[in-house]
Amino acid sequence: MVAEGIERLLAGTADLVGIAQDGPGLLQLVRREKPDLVLSDVNMPGGNGLDVLKALRAEGDRTPFVFLTMHAEPALAATAMRAGANGYVLKEAAGEELLSALRQVLGGATYITPSLGNPALQAHALGMQELTPKQLEVLRLVAGGLRSKQIAERLGLSVRTVEAHKYTIMQILDVHSTLELVRRAEDLGLLF
CATH class of the missing domain: 1.10.10.10 (Winged helix-like DNA-binding domain superfamily/Winged helix DNA-binding domain)
Structure with a gap:
């Protein structure tokens, strides 16, 4: 149901190359289709989106990766960003914010839902200096x-x-x- 809603939201803006039902399916889909961007949930059957992201990054795949999730946890968002995510958007904030986030990520920026309200996390997303x-x-x-x-x-x-x-x-x-x-x-x- 969520995937259908996102598909309708993106209609006319982007071409959907596939929908994966689980982590292994998403990994195979990205490898096969080579999309311009991946939009994934954190929780998925058969693994999670973070595992898929880490596997792709370990393979050298730099496809922009955005999480759309219900998890409004700054620590999880920070973990996702450190793993190589380009965006972290809350499902409750989807719609125009999601479209804006996807445009920004495709333009080379990083995006985190502002409602997470964590200045340090936001700074990290915007390219803050990493700790050695x-x-x-x-x-x-x-x-x-x-x-x-x-x-x-x-x-x-x-x-x-x-x-x-x-x-x-x-x-x-x-x-x-x-x-x-x-x-x-x-x-x-x-x-x-």
Whole structure:
């Protein structure tokens, strides 16, 4: 029913090359048809849209990939974007917003439904600076309750370097305290 509604919405705007009923079917469809864009749900029978996206990206496929989902979870959206998604649109916001998102993604932009309301997630979608592996390591240790001196000892860094990493992370995530930093990192799914 959802697929039929989307098909009607896209009529005259795009040519539908196929509808997949499950994850393996979507993967086969994309490989066979080489579409200009993939629109997928996160949850699908026989796997999920994230698994399909990861498989395609691992194969070197760079087809723009947009999730249309009911999951209004910033952490899941951030996970999808880190996996290589180009868009994340909530089903409740479909219609004109979906068409706008698809146009933006086809134009090379990234799109996340604004109603998710997470500035850091929005910044990520718009090309925000990614955290380096060392910054992620420091972030996870901060979230684990370690102080800068303990982190420095564990990582073989100076306390000053740890503090510099923490400051940079706070700037990137647009937070002003350690508590905010940990909460934002949790919201973005950075503490896995």
